[in-house]
Amino acid sequence: MLTLTNLQVLYDRSIQAVRDVSLTVPKGKVVALLGSNGAGKSTILKAISGVLGQEDGEVIGGDIRFEGDSLVHAAPRAIIERGLLQVPEGRALFATLTVEENLIMGGYTRSPAETREGLERVYAMFPRVKERRKQISGYLSGGEQQMVAIGRALMGRPRLLMLDEPSLGLAPQIVETIFETVLALNRDTGLTVLLVEQNAQVALKAASYGYIIENGRIVLDGPADKLAANDDVQEFYLGFAAGERKSMRDVKHYKRRKRWLS
Template sequence: MELLVENLKAVYRGVILALDGVSLRVGPGEAVALLGPNGAGKSTLVRAVAGLLPKFEGRVLDGHIRLNGQEATHLDPVRLSALGLTALLEGRPIFRHLTPLENLVAAGHRLSPKALKEGIEEVFARFPRLFERRNEQAGYLSGGEQQMLLLGMALLTEPKLLVVDEPSLGLAPKLVAEVMATLDALRREKGLSLLLVEQNARAALGVVDRVYVLERGRVVFEGDAKAAMADQDVMEFYLGKDVVGFREAKRYRRRKRWV
């Protein structure tokens, strides 16, 4: 599935500009990372693409969101899901008082009984730890286990485009690597398009084809992953290479590139 965002402007409460003319593209079967610091507008873009901005007192002022060429700027989440878009928001929004098995059943409610059974078996085969804890309360799972449950739930929606917001948040480095490897495997095995929204640039760059960098609601860098890793500005600004701190990098590089 192709996602096309064109000159998107979005505000909160009618006055707070969060996105200021953002454009990006995720091609069919492509993995794209959207990087940037806190407050850059990454989560706002996810909410806009997923049709969730109104629930956060936000709205799209201008621009377009298209899925396979179809206008989707103001579609609600149910219609977007029917088109094949599944968004995993930050904070791991699972049903915490239900078991992992019950969470998976809820996520696959549109499937036939046979397809649901096969889907759940696939999820448990992919994430054995979830199978071990399938009848425990999901709120007591570890952060990594909850992220795996969320990915399993997403699989049961049969997505064509997966939008994942900050999957590494709060996870230990080993678990971050496991989550990223899982996303990469799912994308390749299922032929999914993937938009990975991350603050952890080092983790994201290893599993994507192309990169956009967002700052203050604007795209300030666009290129393939290798170009991003070779770009001194991007590496210093987001990975801290040869720079003492985040603020120093920002001041030093802003005149040259950052807007």
Template sequence: MDPDHSSLIPTAAVPPALAIRSLQVVYGGAIEAVRDVSLEVRAGQIVALLGSNGAGKSTVLKAVSGVLDAEDGEIDKGTIELFGRPIKQAGAPDIVRQGMVQVPEGRRLFATLTVEENLMAGAHTRSTAELAEARERVFRLFPRLVDKRSTVAGYLSGGEQQMVAIGRALMSRPRVLALDEPSLGLAPLVVAEIFDSVQKLRADEGVTILLVEQNASRALAICDYAYIMENGRVVLDGTGEQLRRNADVREFYLGLSSGSGRTHMKDVKHYKRRKRWLS
């Protein structure tokens, strides 16, 4: 793998859907959460951003979505471009208008509103005809929501709430969908359903996906390319298949040893010394 990320240099005249260069994010003017992160997402790709809790993944997502200021965070250095246009200084509403929508960690639905009302909140500026079309599109993607359309969101299961959260984001017809930990707290069968839906969005509608995940196995199985973050920086990148075959990734992120057994983090001695990218 190219350690200096020279593979990030565009090889085509068409700019990537999303390009981040040398991003540095600080909180409270002093705490560095992200340092020198560069990545790109080509149109029509699923790109995963992986890493353990606290690695800086969600901070990157908040930076590209224009919502850092809500947590006293700011971009100190670097650039962010959406379809070739700089958005580092843009606010969240403007970024949505330019075609990128984030589904935040924890769903954050309007708990007292119905499923249908939550969906409508995602596209309140659209015409009645556009709203109806977008809503039916969501119901085709998540058929189980059809019978739940009048149910108050607070009474839904975690998986159903995640479907509504993704559906609400889709109501604005985004070109880029940023998903923050969509599998968090969900049962394996529901996670499989959510990830199948993500693949359908890309395959059937050409939606570009930036997927922030701790579930490396699931993410690497569906992504075109992936970046692994630790301590606020990108430490490894490659195609999903390349990273699935990487010995370090298999041991430290997929829980697979070089033999036939499984490796648990608590059983690994000299953890950092054995991680070659930290040397």
């Protein structure tokens, strides 16, 4: 459904943030893109969404194809209308608008009837969002804001939903609720999902396939269960070695000798 082939992204005409990245997101699947902060994950999503120009970034090589058509030179609106929608890192709500106004903004390419139907679907999925639909979004908790951000993307009736760090800064119980909702959508409606996460443990449980990116390059990929069982992934991303939990300080120290980068 979505294929990246040897993608290269440059910022400020000098900083190469993504280097020859190739990955595939099959229709109806949940695919995880894992990596530490600054590895290039969000840049890949921005390239797919066509918004790199807002940060003086550009695709300088490779291709991005959705159902066979290149998206490299497509306008953001055209990409949204094709059904690729992103939930950005940090939620990025319109803080001074109400919850319902934020949701309506997500359906701006849809008819009034479709917008009304979309609101009902979102409220059914997230009852807490319905309870707070008249409140100003900037006063919501982090978990509530994330629910609104996902709901806003769903208002556009995505065929492929891209989630950028959905667990960031949230309590485990809220993370579980959000992931259960996304997985239910995938299971019940066939929604395709590209999940970008630092939380490898959560992401690999949700995904069927995963890619690991370091310094702008894909360094490892495979079925999610095999990645979770991989010694290097357990040591460097899940904090385990020889079956024992390591401290974050130890994990950072061991990162210096990653076998796949040697």
